[in-house]
Amino acid sequence: MININLLSVSNLPKLNKLRKLELSDNRISGGLEVLAERTPNLTHLNLSGNKIKDINTLEPLKKLPNLRSLDLFNCEVTMLINYRESVFALLPQLTYLDGFDVDDQEAPDSDPEADGDGLDDEYEENGDGEEDDDEEEDELDEEVIDDEEEDDDDLDAEEEEDGVDDEEEEDDEDGEDEEEDEGDEELPQGEKRKRELEDEGEEDLEDEDDEEDD
Numbered sequence: 001m002i003n004i005n006l007l008s009v010s011n012l013p014k015l016n017k018l019r020k021l022e023l024s025d026n027r028i029s030g031g032l033e034v035l036a037e038r039t040p041n042l043t044h045l046n047l048s049g050n051k052i053k054d055i056n057t058l059e060p061l062k063k064l065p066n067l068r069s070l071d072l073f074n075c076e077v078t079m080l081i082n083y084r085e086s087v088f089a090l091l092p093q094l095t096y097l098d099g100f101d102v103d104d105q106e107a108p109d110s111d112p113e114a115d116g117d118g119l120d121d122e123y124e125e126n127g128d129g130e131e132d133d134d135e136e137e138d139e140l141d142e143e144v145i146d147d148e149e150e151d152d153d154d155l156d157a158e159e160e161e162d163g164v165d166d167e168e169e170e171d172d173e174d175g176e177d178e179e180e181d182e183g184d185e186e187l188p189q190g191e192k193r194k195r196e197l198e199d200e201g202e203e204d205l206e207d208e209d210d211e212e213d214d
Contacts, residue, residue: 001021001022001026002022002023002024003025003026003049004026005027006026006027007026007027007028008028008029008030008031009023009028009032009035010031010034012034012038012039013038014037014038014039015038015039016039016041017041018041018042019041019042020042020043020044020045021035021042021044021045022046023046023047023050024048024049024071025048025049026049026050027050028047028050028051029050029052029057032057032058032060033063035060036060036061036063036064039064040063041066042066042067043066043067043069044068044069045061045064045071046071047070047071047072047075048072048074048075048098049073049074050075051075051076052072052076052077053075053076053077054077054080055077055086055087055090058070058077059090062090062091064093065093066093067091068095068096069094069095069107070097071097071098071099072087072097073098078098084098084102095107
């Protein structure tokens with residue numbers, strides 16, 4: 001909530017998990033006890049550019065046991081004599097004040113906790129879960145493909161069997177015709193001639209019947 005003309009933090013909702021709060025360049029002059037009540041797990045608080053004038057205004061921050069970094073740049077309180085020593089004495093849990101520790105060692109550019117590395121770990125874990133889902137989907141796709149291939153193989157096998165059956169039926173029919181022809185050939189000469197005469201007699205009878213009908 002940077003540079004939004006805030007006069008106080010009295011309307012701040014309860015945010016138990018909040019760790020980093022940016023309130024710079026507003027018009028806050030006190031009422032910091034609200035932070036202890038509604039953001040009890042703060043580790044980083046930036047109040048630079050506000051209207052904080054004396055050390056006592058910061059006393060409610062003693063109730064933030066996890067507070068590690070406090071920024072008060074461009075606040076009038078920073079002009080007080082022994083400002084840094086007084087703040088570190090008031091808030092012993094602090095590690096960095098205005099970006100430097102008690103020995104004037106500069107704070108690192110980033111803080112893993114404040115930058116939400118824990119959240120990144122959660123995202124990575126979720127990412128691994130998605131990869132597992134993708135692998136499961138790939139396995140399912142492979143199974144489907146295998147089933148389709150098996151179905152195709154079964155159809156091909158059935159078609160081949162049908163083709164073999166048709167060929168066998170044709171062979172059987174050809175065999176029967178050949179047997180009949182062979183049977184005729186094996187008849188004695190007299191029997192064969194007799195059969196031919198009988199066939200001719202049947203044809204003559206059919207012709208006579210046709211003439212009578214005319």
